[in-house]
Amino acid sequence: xxxxxxxxxxxxxxxxxxxxxxxxxxxxxxxxxxxxxxxxxxxxxxxxxxxxxxxxxxxxxxxxxxxxxxxxxxxxxxxxxxxxxxxxxxxxxxx
Numbered sequence: 543x544x545x546x547x548x549x550x551x552x553x554x555x556x557x558x559x560x561x562x563x564x565x566x567x568x569x570x571x572x573x574x575x576x577x578x579x580x581x582x583x584x585x586x587x588x589x590x591x592x593x594x595x596x597x598x599x600x601x602x603x604x605x606x607x608x609x610x611x612x613x614x615x616x617x618x619x620x621x622x623x624x625x626x627x628x629x630x631x632x633x634x635x636x637x
Contacts, residue, residue, distance in 0.1 A: 573617065574617050580600065584605050
């Protein structure tokens with residue numbers, strides 16, 4: 543099979559772009575957005591200790607493990623104003 547000069551340049555460009563993207567992704571920092579349900583579990587809010595489907599339950603232990611792992615990965619955590627307000631509403635109006 544004979545490869546033409548243009549095809550070779552295209553292959554080299556694709557490989558170069560893929561390597562560049564790979565290097566950028568390795569340098570990217572994880573950003574974790576904390577959800578209201580996760581914050582309630584983390585704060586041990588009564589009645590909100592476990593969330594999720596039967597095959598994917600999140601409890602205090604699982605949340606702590608997940609957050610600890612992300613801290614070790616040097617992830618950034620974001621808690622939005624909406625999550626803070628919703629969590630405050632749960633605290634102010636317990637069922």
